[in-house]
Amino acid sequence: MRPLDPRLLRQARAARSYVLLTTALGTASAALVVVQAFAIAFALGPVVVATSPGGDGAVDQAAVARWLAVLAGAAVGRAAVAWAQERFGRRAATAVVADLREQVVGHAVALGPRPPAGAAPSDVATLATRGLNDLEPYLVRFLPQLLLTALVTPATVLVVLGLDWVSALIAVVTLPLVPFFMWLIGTMTAGTSERRLATVERLGSQVLDLIAGLPTLRAFGREFGPAARVRALGESSRRATMGTLRVAFLSGAVLELLTTLCVAIIAVGVGLRLVHGGMELVPAIAVLVLAPEIFLPLRRVGSEFHASTDGLAATRRAFAVLDLPVTDSSTDGERTSGAAPTATGLAGGTLVLDDVTVRAPGRDVDAPAHLTARIALGSGEPGGGRVVALRGPSGAGKSTLVLLLLGLLRPDHGSISPVLPWDQVAWVPQRPAIGPGTVRDVVTDGREVPPETLAAAAATTGLDAVLADLPGGWDAPVGLGGVGLSVGQRQRVALARALVGAADRPVVVLDEPTAHLDARGEQVVLDTVRAWREAGRTVLVVAHRASLLGLADQVVDVEAREVARA
Template sequence: MRPLDPRLLRQARAARSYVVLTTALGVVSAALVVVQAVAIASVLGPVVLATSPGGDGEVDGTSLARWLTVLACVVVGRAVVAWAQERFGRRAATLVVADLRRQVVAHAVALGPRPPAGTSPSDVATLATRGLGDLEPYLVRFLPQLLLTALVTPAAVLVVWGLDWVSAVVAVVTIPLVPFFMWLIGTMTAGTSERRLATVERLGSQVLDLVAGLPTLRAFGREIGPGARVRALGESSRRATMGTLRIAFLSGAVLELLTTLCVAVIAVGVGLRLVYGHIELVPAIAVLVLAPEIFLPLRRVGFEFHASTDGIAATERAFGVLGAPVPAPAVRPAPAATGGELVLDDVTVRAPGRDVDAPAHLSARVRLGTGRPGGGRVVALRGPSGAGKSTLVLLLLGLLRPDSGRILLQPPTGADDPVDLADVDAATWWDQVVWVPQRPAVGPGTVRDVVTDGRTVDPADLAAAAATTGLDAVLADLPAGWDTPVGLGGVGLSVGQRQRVALARALVGAADRPVVVLDEPTAHLDARGERCVLDTVRAWRDAGRTVVVVAHRASLLTLADQVVDVAAQEVARA
């Protein structure tokens, strides 16, 4: 386990500047520690000699005042250094965590719906929120102590060597025992922090899935049942956290005992030689003051051992996501998605975390709408749950690439050769597609802002879209109609109302886009809402567009001009 991952310095600019600043403060702290020991010895030594039996009882007041002033300045200086380390440490930790979060989220977006192997989108979400938060105590508490150990401990040993070489030899012999026991504890507890983070990620993933599926659970009266599972996951997380804390306390106790014994050995040796006159009083006091300072950074490193393991575990997970290769962006523009055909050529996708291909070896030819009134097409994707219908939607959107097979866009007869969707610039393809997912994203603002998406829309077109999707009935029940405020995620609207808002937004935004993709648009809707969806699909078809819809209900399948059956297939383990 590396206490400081070089990748952290390369990826986060704030981490580099923070390490430089902490090193500079460590140098200042080391100098102040040495000056403090000398000042204390120079103040106490003459006073003890003057007041001891056989002393003359006189103390040089000028020298004493000078050393007391130096000591006061050192105390103030160490307080300022500690304040600066805490303040800039927290600021740097906030910047580093925010920077890594931004990079993880941006890289996860570039990877698309399929995260790196061994993780899920919920794992990445938990890492970007709760997981990377473990970096703050690592940067604020552990890393400064680690750098102080590398600076203060050698400086104190060198000064002790100049004052009393015997004590320096004892320190040099006993210092390696501390990192040895730290390594031993780290070896015995290897994997504890990784398991704790994995437990937290698993808890976060399941809670996110439960929250996302809560409308469905409520619809079937099963919203209470998952509570036991959440409590079990919370208990598992509590046990993992308490196990980590026990390790931290035990490791701190072991290192505290070890360093105390090492300091005691130095102190006993100095005391015996002081009794027999083998060392002067002032150097002896300086050595006694410096001895704890030699081991203090090592002790604090041991105390913050759990912070280092948690922070390094979070860093490893973050770099695991950042290290996943992103497919090279294509630069070929997408051809027009009107006329012609969309060809699915033996398309297969391996389901994440399962030995199942979903979809498996799917081949079909889908004729596209002409873009002229009356020339539209409705294509329904049919199959059991888990067959890969939503995955096929992601493939058609260009958000995911098949593990085998191709999706080709065949221009009208006599035009250019077919184009693989994997080879076209995704942005040029998305400019021709409107997507309404099963759980549409609704941003904050008024209902008008959400539907128009900030564009200027003719009021007549807006009213027509509302009438087609049934949004006009929803607006009649809202207190301020189009100006009713909506919260993030559609707070303030029911599931059915959000679906109608999303359909109206798609209807308004699809005016110049030939392809519309709907993922189970009738889910969670009553009969009236279903009729609104059917009317909207007919409107798109009548306008000459291609509507690809994931369908379970017979009404949508009846409306379809073509039905594509999607099936999964288990893969035999090697």
């Protein structure tokens, strides 16, 4: 296991600056450790010699005071270095996590609504929140200690070599035992963090599914049914957390014992030679002070070993998402470039579909399969609109075709020209996204809209009848996802929002707008579609019912075909 993934330095600019700063602070810490050891030795040694049996009792108080001042300065300096490491470490960790989180979420969005395995929205949500948060202890605690080990430990050994070669030899011989046992622990616990992160992602996905389905469960009076499942998820999370804690305690205890024994061996050797006159007191004190400092960074690295594994596991998962190829990059470039069609360019234009084919995920089926069509768009003038219906059986790829037209997916074969720019399309999917707020907030998206415009949209979509039955009318509260409204009422709200918020957009896309409506609701949709057509707009509608098909100026048949396995 590599303690530092080079891709982290390439992907996150804040990480590079942080590593350089930590290196500088580590160098300063190494120098201060040596200064502190010599200050203690030169301040304490003469006092011990002068006051011991056979000593003359004369102490150079001025010299001792100077060394005590140096000792105080070194202690303050080490405290300042530790404070800077913690402060700037947390800042850098926040910046690195935010940077990676933005990249992961942005890349997940670029992958489209049908991402490859490992980049499902629920997995990305867990990774971007709980998963990447594991990088903070890794950057704040583990990485600084790792760099201190690379700087302080060799510098301290060299200083000890200049004072006492025997102690330096003992340190050189015993030091490799620490990384060996770290490797041994890492081998024994290999995959623990990956399994833990996978468990957390699975738990997050299941909890999100439960939350998403809670309105349906409440509608059928089954909201208390998943209680056992929630308890099981909590127990799984507890087991995953306890597994991580076991790794932390194991690594910390083993390395604490090992480094304590190594320091004890040096101390015993120095003490015996000091008693038999084989070593002077001042260098002996300096060696005794420096011996724990040789192993201290390694001890701290071991105690933060679990932060390393968790942080690197989160980093690998983030890079696994970032490494997934974006299949709709070319269409995205067309959509965001200056060459995208303008509203004037769309009006009266033509959408050309040439042998468009998309392989259905998880099935040996092309849906749609080899679709070729020319779709004439409305003129943009009153009375010059058009209604285009996309017809086909369930699973034929009609909703996929809508995503292709919007540039959210790229066909596996064939082409679409031009891709509809998002800022010129009003899209009402099968299940419109409705945020919490009042009915007015949902319809206007928080913008200032004249009352007469709202009234006209409500009258066209039949929302006025809904408002008459809701306590508070336009100010009636609506929950997340439209909680508090029926399916038909939500559809009317979504249609009114499309009328109000996209009045200047030449294209309206409706995905199965009458799928869950009764006859009255269906008539509202038909009237709204007619109003859009009369205004000169193009309405692309995924349709099953004869009423919508009969309203269409053009019907595009979409079909799926099985693909023979190789």
